[in-house]
Amino acid sequence: MKFFSISAFHTFILSATHYRVGLLLPGASAQAQAQYLRQGREYAAGVDNSFRLLLREGIIDAIPTSICESLRKPAAPQGKNVILVVGDGMGWEMIRAGAIAKKVIDELVALGVDIKKGATGDKATTAKAQFAGRTLDDYYKSGKGSGLSFQELEGFNVITTSTPLIGDATPGNHYGAARSMLGDVEGHDNGMAPLLKDKKGKPLVFDPRDIFKGGNMVLWDDAKGGAYPWDENYFKVADGNQTSKHFDPEFILQHAIDSANSASAYSTGVKSSVNMMGVDLYENPVRTILEEALSCDKSGGVVTSVPILHATPGAFITHTNNRRNKHHLQDGFREVQPTFAMGTCAGIYQPSKELKQSMIDGGLKSSHSFLFQNAAVLAEDFYDSIQDKDPDDGHHVLACFGGEYSGNTKLENMPFRGLDSSYSGRWCSQGSVVKDEDDLPIGVTPTTPPQLCDHWPQNELQNIPHMKENVVEALKFLGKDNNGFFMMFEQGDIDWAAHANSMDDLLGAMLDIDDSVSEIMKWIKDNGGYEKNALYVTADHDHYLTLLPHFPQVIANLIIDGLSHNITPKNNSNVNTWDTAIKAGRHNDNSKKSQTEHLKDFATWSDADIQNVAHFFGPPGSGGNGWGSHSTRPIVMHHQGDDGCLDALVGKGYRVLGQEVKGSTGKVDQVHVHACMMRQLFNL
Numbered sequence: 001m002k003f004f005s006i007s008a009f010h011t012f013i014l015s016a017t018h019y020r021v022g023l024l025l026p027g028a029s030a031q032a033q034a035q036y037l038r039q040g041r042e043y044a045a046g047v048d049n050s051f052r053l054l055l056r057e058g059i060i061d062a063i064p065t066s067i068c069e070s071l072r073k074p075a076a077p078q079g080k081n082v083i084l085v086v087g088d089g090m091g092w093e094m095i096r097a098g099a100i101a102k103k104v105i106d107e108l109v110a111l112g113v114d115i116k117k118g119a120t121g122d123k124a125t126t127a128k129a130q131f132a133g134r135t136l137d138d139y140y141k142s143g144k145g146s147g148l149s150f151q152e153l154e155g156f157n158v159i160t161t162s163t164p165l166i167g168d169a170t171p172g173n174h175y176g177a178a179r180s181m182l183g184d185v186e187g188h189d190n191g192m193a194p195l196l197k198d199k200k201g202k203p204l205v206f207d208p209r210d211i212f213k214g215g216n217m218v219l220w221d222d223a224k225g226g227a228y229p230w231d232e233n234y235f236k237v238a239d240g241n242q243t244s245k246h247f248d249p250e251f252i253l254q255h256a257i258d259s260a261n262s263a264s265a266y267s268t269g270v271k272s273s274v275n276m277m278g279v280d281l282y283e284n285p286v287r288t289i290l291e292e293a294l295s296c297d298k299s300g301g302v303v304t305s306v307p308i309l310h311a312t313p314g315a316f317i318t319h320t321n322n323r324r325n326k327h328h329l330q331d332g333f334r335e336v337q338p339t340f341a342m343g344t345c346a347g348i349y350q351p352s353k354e355l356k357q358s359m360i361d362g363g364l365k366s367s368h369s370f371l372f373q374n375a376a377v378l379a380e381d382f383y384d385s386i387q388d389k390d391p392d393d394g395h396h397v398l399a400c401f402g403g404e405y406s407g408n409t410k411l412e413n414m415p416f417r418g419l420d421s422s423y424s425g426r427w428c429s430q431g432s433v434v435k436d437e438d439d440l441p442i443g444v445t446p447t448t449p450p451q452l453c454d455h456w457p458q459n460e461l462q463n464i465p466h467m468k469e470n471v472v473e474a475l476k477f478l479g480k481d482n483n484g485f486f487m488m489f490e491q492g493d494i495d496w497a498a499h500a501n502s503m504d505d506l507l508g509a510m511l512d513i514d515d516s517v518s519e520i521m522k523w524i525k526d527n528g529g530y531e532k533n534a535l536y537v538t539a540d541h542d543h544y545l546t547l548l549p550h551f552p553q554v555i556a557n558l559i560i561d562g563l564s565h566n567i568t569p570k571n572n573s574n575v576n577t578w579d580t581a582i583k584a585g586r587h588n589d590n591s592k593k594s595q596t597e598h599l600k601d602f603a604t605w606s607d608a609d610i611q612n613v614a615h616f617f618g619p620p621g622s623g624g625n626g627w628g629s630h631s632t633r634p635i636v637m638h639h640q641g642d643d644g645c646l647d648a649l650v651g652k653g654y655r656v657l658g659q660e661v662k663g664s665t666g667k668v669d670q671v672h673v674h675a676c677m678m679r680q681l682f683n684l
């Protein structure tokens with residue numbers, strides 16, 4: 001792959017006359033003025049919204065005059081409950097790894113093998129014989145697949161995760177740039193910067209074309225990246241075979257989306273850039289689907305295995321140009337007040353101290369239940385106090401784990417259970433960067449401690465409900481709302497495990513999301529089915545994982561031997577290869593060396609490690625743990641209760657700042673998902 005740079009913009013100071021000018025209605029009431037001002041800010045000139053998208057594409061006949069319209073007409077059919085499940089970083093190959101692991105576990109359990117301890121003697125011999133020669137061919141090699149709860153849902157689509165890219169690419173083209181139409185998002189609050197200008201000194205106009213054609217969109221290319229995430233070229237390269245002419249295994253390594261702007265596309269239907277959430281490309285706040293639900297007297301909830309105001313849940317609650325802007329995050333939570341919020345409460349990614357205190361002994365005491373991890377409360381009693389609470393009485397629930405509520409460890413994600421579901425013993429992968437005499441990184445040495453270590457202290461696990469139990473409690477509470485609800489549940493640590501190249505943690509997180517969706521599907525069955533509920537299970541972006549043909553046999557043998565933690569090699573380093581390579585200036589290297597070869601210099605798995613675990617991260621040949629970052633490869637969506645909305649939008653384009661962006665053949669985009677969720681939630 002050749003490295004390219006997009007021509008730099010010259011940014012001059014512009015006295016910012018802004019979108020707010022000229023919006024007020026003469027003679028209107030203060031309330032109408034405020035409403036108009038808000039609408040104006042949300043849908044500034046040229047900005048599209050999901051209502052207009054649905055109308056344009058013929059999904060709806062007319063836009064209702066009010067979003068709450070159907071609720072105000074008791075005789076009209078009500079919208080559905082909408083449940084969005086996001087496996088953060090859960091690409092198609094992660095789903096396949098989880099599905100195979102689940103099937104292998106079920107089969108081993110039937111053979112009497114103890115998943116946590118393994119088996120010995122005849123039992124082990126019989127089990128190993130049953131899995132001898134078992135390959136990916138015995139499971140599935142394309143499409144929807146089976147093995148996990150959500151793969152039983154009827155609907156299936158492929159989704160593009162295109163991010164806008166304003167101005168220069170990042171060093172090494174690693175992620176899309178964290179830059180709005182006002183420049184770098186770091187260092188100022190929403191809207192508090194002049195507009196970017198083009199070379200002629202005019203305010204920059206968004207160009208909806210692909211970046212390779214001089215535009216501002218990172219669009220998907222079927223020829224270079226494959227028409228589907230299971231494109232056979234990825235496996236041909238892994239086998240050392242010839243690929244089709246235009247296929248480039250390094251194509252997906254450039255300009256990835258991050259979880260903030262990705263989730264924001266789901267929550268608002270509006271595209272923003274990396275690090276931005278709940279705002280448009282001009283940093284104007286855009287109302288999220290959760291806020292729309294609350295405004296129509298429905299409930300809105302977020303459940304996550306990572307911090308409550310981390311990117312994915314944060315994008316449904318807050319409005320910020322920068323996901324690390326603490327006061328935007330905390331102000332957002334205070335202003336929106338989701339009906340139910342559960343996750344870890346760590347660092348800046350949690351409601352403020354003052355707000356939590358107010359739920360304990362202040363003004364919010366009677367209307368809010370603040371539950372938190374506490375050595376005196378067992379997991380099974382954790383939600384006892386909210387059993388008779390009801391959102392129709394204006395009640396809210398906030399549940400905090402980890403962070404300041406967990407001993408000395410300040411853990412930021414819920415306990416990883418691992419492939420053996422023991423919540424104990426895993427390789428705590430570590431590595432140290434090796435530098436040359438000029439202080440430039442030249443390699444990485446794994447320094448993983450020789451003993452397995454626990455993710456969470458064992459004594460705290462008794463105080464932590466499993467993820468599926470948190471999901472069940474959220475559904476129980478939100479489901480009491482007579483007007484229905486929107487809920488977003490995120491298994492956020494699939495992404496964290498993939499960043500760390502840890503298959504053990506990743507498979508445990510996949511088992512978690514599988515269990516939780518299984519509970520959601522049960523709840524839907526008992527509460528009106530898909531006539532009354534719509535369920536969407538998807539990801540926010542892919543990483544770069546490839547399974548080798550003997551993956552199923554490897555999983556089975558490691559479990560039988562009681563060595564399942566070795567599915568993550570001990571040589572894993574938890575040092576990001578491309579970050580390190582960029583620090584070494586490799587992205588500016590003019591030699592003939594490919595990006596894959598540069599990555600390999602900083603990867604730490606041996607060839608034997610790759611064979612022993614039957615998978616690798618990164619482009620083939622990059623060394624096993626040769627990536628550890630997001631990619632642009634499209635993701636998949638399993639769904640039911642969507643009533644044909646997504647299917648009708650396959651291949652369609654969408655608008656960014658009023659400009660038409662081309663759709664990708666055979667796929668929908670994330671903004672289409674928002675439109676379809678809105679349609680179901682409000683019976684549009």
Ligand SMILES: [Zn+2]
Nearest residue numbers: 089259495499
């Ligand atoms: Zn990530």
